[in-house]
Amino acid sequence: MNFLNEVAIRHPHAISFAAGRPIDEHFDAADVHRWLDVYLKHEGIPASALFQYGPTKGIIAEPVARHLRADEGIEIDPAAVLVTVGAQEAIHLVLRALRRDDRDAVLAVAPTYVGFTGAALTMDLPVFDVRDGDDGIDLDDLAETVRRVRHLGLRPRACYVMPDFANPSGRSMDVPVRHRLLEAAAEHDLLLIEDNPYGFFGPRRPSLKALDHDRRVIYVGTFAKTVLPGARVGYVVADQRVHAADGSVSLFADELAKLKSVVTVNTSPLAQAVIGGRLIEADHRLREANAGPAAEYRRNLDRMLAGLERRFSEPRFGGRVTWTAPEGGFFLVVDVPCVVDDDLLELAARDYGVLFTPMSYFLRGGRAVSQLRLSFSRILPEEMETGLDRLAALVADRQLP
Amino acid sequence: MNFLNEVAIRHPHAISFAAGRPIDEHFDAADVHRWLDVYLKHEGIPASALFQYGPTKGIIAEPVARHLRADEGIEIDPAAVLVTVGAQEAIHLVLRALRRDDRDAVLAVAPTYVGFTGAALTMDLPVFDVRDGDDGIDLDDLAETVRRVRHLGLRPRACYVMPDFANPSGRSMDVPVRHRLLEAAAEHDLLLIEDNPYGFFGPRRPSLKALDHDRRVIYVGTFAKTVLPGARVGYVVADQRVHAADGSVSLFADELAKLKSVVTVNTSPLAQAVIGGRLIEADHRLREANAGPAAEYRRNLDRMLAGLERRFSEPRFGGRVTWTAPEGGFFLVVDVPCVVDDDLLELAARDYGVLFTPMSYFLRGGRAVSQLRLSFSRILPEEMETGLDRLAALVADRQLP
Numbered sequence: 001m002n003f004l005n006e007v008a009i010r011h012p013h014a015i016s017f018a019a020g021r022p023i024d025e026h027f028d029a030a031d032v033h034r035w036l037d038v039y040l041k042h043e044g045i046p047a048s049a050l051f052q053y054g055p056t057k058g059i060i061a062e063p064v065a066r067h068l069r070a071d072e073g074i075e076i077d078p079a080a081v082l083v084t085v086g087a088q089e090a091i092h093l094v095l096r097a098l099r100r101d102d103r104d105a106v107l108a109v110a111p112t113y114v115g116f117t118g119a120a121l122t123m124d125l126p127v128f129d130v131r132d133g134d135d136g137i138d139l140d141d142l143a144e145t146v147r148r149v150r151h152l153g154l155r156p157r158a159c160y161v162m163p164d165f166a167n168p169s170g171r172s173m174d175v176p177v178r179h180r181l182l183e184a185a186a187e188h189d190l191l192l193i194e195d196n197p198y199g200f201f202g203p204r205r206p207s208l209k210a211l212d213h214d215r216r217v218i219y220v221g222t223f224a225k226t227v228l229p230g231a232r233v234g235y236v237v238a239d240q241r242v243h244a245a246d247g248s249v250s251l252f253a254d255e256l257a258k259l260k261s262v263v264t265v266n267t268s269p270l271a272q273a274v275i276g277g278r279l280i281e282a283d284h285r286l287r288e289a290n291a292g293p294a295a296e297y298r299r300n301l302d303r304m305l306a307g308l309e310r311r312f313s314e315p316r317f318g319g320r321v322t323w324t325a326p327e328g329g330f331f332l333v334v335d336v337p338c339v340v341d342d343d344l345l346e347l348a349a350r351d352y353g354v355l356f357t358p359m360s361y362f363l364r365g366g367r368a369v370s371q372l373r374l375s376f377s378r379i380l381p382e383e384m385e386t387g388l389d390r391l392a393a394l395v396a397d398r399q400l401p
Numbered sequence: 402m403n404f405l406n407e408v409a410i411r412h413p414h415a416i417s418f419a420a421g422r423p424i425d426e427h428f429d430a431a432d433v434h435r436w437l438d439v440y441l442k443h444e445g446i447p448a449s450a451l452f453q454y455g456p457t458k459g460i461i462a463e464p465v466a467r468h469l470r471a472d473e474g475i476e477i478d479p480a481a482v483l484v485t486v487g488a489q490e491a492i493h494l495v496l497r498a499l500r501r502d503d504r505d506a507v508l509a510v511a512p513t514y515v516g517f518t519g520a521a522l523t524m525d526l527p528v529f530d531v532r533d534g535d536d537g538i539d540l541d542d543l544a545e546t547v548r549r550v551r552h553l554g555l556r557p558r559a560c561y562v563m564p565d566f567a568n569p570s571g572r573s574m575d576v577p578v579r580h581r582l583l584e585a586a587a588e589h590d591l592l593l594i595e596d597n598p599y600g601f602f603g604p605r606r607p608s609l610k611a612l613d614h615d616r617r618v619i620y621v622g623t624f625a626k627t628v629l630p631g632a633r634v635g636y637v638v639a640d641q642r643v644h645a646a647d648g649s650v651s652l653f654a655d656e657l658a659k660l661k662s663v664v665t666v667n668t669s670p671l672a673q674a675v676i677g678g679r680l681i682e683a684d685h686r687l688r689e690a691n692a693g694p695a696a697e698y699r700r701n702l703d704r705m706l707a708g709l710e711r712r713f714s715e716p717r718f719g720g721r722v723t724w725t726a727p728e729g730g731f732f733l734v735v736d737v738p739c740v741v742d743d744d745l746l747e748l749a750a751r752d753y754g755v756l757f758t759p760m761s762y763f764l765r766g767g768r769a770v771s772q773l774r775l776s777f778s779r780i781l782p783e784e785m786e787t788g789l790d791r792l793a794a795l796v797a798d799r800q801l802p
Contacts, residue, residue: 036430047430048426052631053630088663115662230454230670230671232665232670262516262519262523263664264493264633270632
């Protein structure tokens with residue numbers, strides 16, 4: 001990712017299909033001021049309360065729990081919610097808590113969001129791939145991987161999944177697969193880490209956490225895509241019971257909070273209040289509040305699929321360029337008849353004026369493959385058309401015979 | 402610290418000398434709105450720029466560097482500044498980067514800020530104590546500890562110090578000691594991690610970083626005490642050169658940024674803009690801007706010292722209660738003729754209505770000692786007098802013969 005960032009800085013005029021950013025034209029500084037005031041008025045507290053340190057677990061667990069009930073059908077005690085500095089800190093804390101010693105390991109559906117594997121890497125926690133397949137997760141491969149990990153003398157603690165419009169694949173799990181995954185997790189005594197940044201941007205399906213009656217699922221959420229990234233507010237729902245050596249029982253969220261106290265102490269109460277005000281103003285219904293952006297992402301996705309079809313169905317590609325057709329989200333993946341590595345990315349930016357994310361970034365060991373990820377979340381129609389023209393020209397010039 | 406928090410919640414009417422919070426009566430929501438606007442206007446950027454993700458290293462390195470020049474005499478390239486979620490994330494990242502494998506270790510002047518030892522503990526990084534003594538650091542003990550750590554087959558990477566009005570001891574290092582510490586660090590090939598949350602609240606001395614001509618000092622700063630804690634914005638100055646295996650050279654700040662990208666991605670641009678606006682409004686001179694609060698902390702410290710003297714010079718204590726007399730900061734330490742453990746804290750809160758921090762919290766292994774830390778930063782005069790009366794009653798009742 002660092003190389004991608006460097007290339008983007010060196011070639012600022014290249015059209016970017018790389019960054020997975022939300023739309024921001026509608027953002028206004030007045031929103032931030034108003035949401036702050038809405039929060040303070042609703043809670044009946046003085047502004048100075050936001051200016052001090054706050055509790056490690058955060059101050060908006062209650063509105064977050066209401067939002068989860070209204071939008072996701074997840075019934076959760078606010079005590080099981082830990083507010084974090086974005087979903088990334090939630091993932092970091094969960095991995096740190098799951099790693100007790102060097103016999104612990106985690107699984108992840110591959111290709112995998114780099115923030116997950118990156119965090120695991122910094123704490124020497126091994127990650128084992130599970131194939132995604134057409135279902136979003138290959139349950140046979142999950143079972144096989146669990147067996148393999150145990151055979152190595154390791155303890156598979158959890159499997160990381162993004163059931164809705166996954167980053168980077170765009171794939172989703174249908175409802176029967178979700179039920180079977182929960183059953184498999186129980187059978188293998190695995191936790192599931194459900195990361196759901198894109199769930200509002202496509203057809204609605206119940207989240208794993210909404211279907212979870214067994215406290216199997218640790219649910220990671222973020223307001224980066226549904227309110228604004230710049231607040232850096234996310235959360236984790238962790239209602240698992242933790243039994244201490246002295247016989248006492250606590251919630252996993254409280255164990256995570258202890259770790260958080262030595263990572264960031266607490267999440268900015270100011271930033272939390274901005275998000276809290278937005279939740280209150282929207283009556284905790286962010287799906288409805290995001291209907292406009294969701295429709296825009298959908299139009300972009302349709303335009304992208306049509307644009308790919310129009311260009312890559314040309315005879316010169318010989319049907320060798322294919323792509324995933326997600327139902328929503330921010331991303332899709334294109335298979336191209338050439339190796340997609342940093343050299344190709346540099347060439348694409350410099351000579352063709354287009355940027356994308358090599359899929360190698362989402363694969364173990366970073367081995368180069370002939371796939372790239374395209375983001376369509378924040379790109380104007382004319383930019384998208386020009387960008388796809390450039391991509392087609394690149395692939396036409398570089399395709400292997 | 403968790404037990405202290407629980408006791409405080411169970412006894413909300415107890416007078417607290419426990420929390421080290423800045424004064425907040427002067428905070429107003431209008432300040433936050435104005436600082437945001439000042440920042441946007443000064444930078445000439447649209448508000449939407451704050452609403453997106455931002456660069457991992459942050460957006461206010463330039464005003465932070467100007468502030469360090471104006472207030473601390475530290476000349477630093479903004480490229481060596483990484484903006485973090487409070488000083489805590491800076492400490493966390495520095496420790497994580499220094500720990501390459503299980504042969505690495507760090508040193509810390511004891512008693513030590515719990516955020517440092519707590520962070521080291523979560524990453525299995527051993528911490529070795531260095532005595533503070535009257536100088537704020539015992540340099541003979543530093544040399545002896547380095548020898549001992551090396552003899553154990555470990556690599557002492559850095560020593561953590563708080564040269565100005567340390568938490569919890571209140572002690573400061575005078576200027577000759579600072580010079581000798583820098584020489585000792587060079588001699589032992591140690592880095593120094595200088596944490597400076599309280600430097601503006603007492604007589605000014607040059608920071609170690611201002612005296613450092615050898616890139617020995619990693620400087621950790623925070624705006625929690627000088628602007629507002631609720632923004633959760635701190636930073637680290639890390640201008641050390643890191644030589645990679647491929648011969649390339651980078652700044653340590655960039656290595657820390659890579660780690661940050663999988664911990665919190667970046668620090669809230671919104672929160673950074675609030676701090677940035679404050680810095681711009683104050684012409685980057687926070688020492689001047691904090692003259693009012695600094696005078697208030699000084700009055701509180703004088704009142705505290707007089708109040709301790711008045712009560713504990715009574716014959717019934719037989720001269721057995723003593724205390725440190727810091728020149729500034731938020732804290733001092735009292736020696737009492739009884740063991741200060743969680744039981745005493747519970748009793749103090751319940752039966753006497755007073756809270757403090759047992760010094761055992763700042764010591765390795767948490768062994769109970771006959772010392773407690775008192776914070777005087779945010780307490781009204783009448784509360785302080787009543788609180789000290791209660792503390793004197795507790796000690797009188799509990800003192801050992």
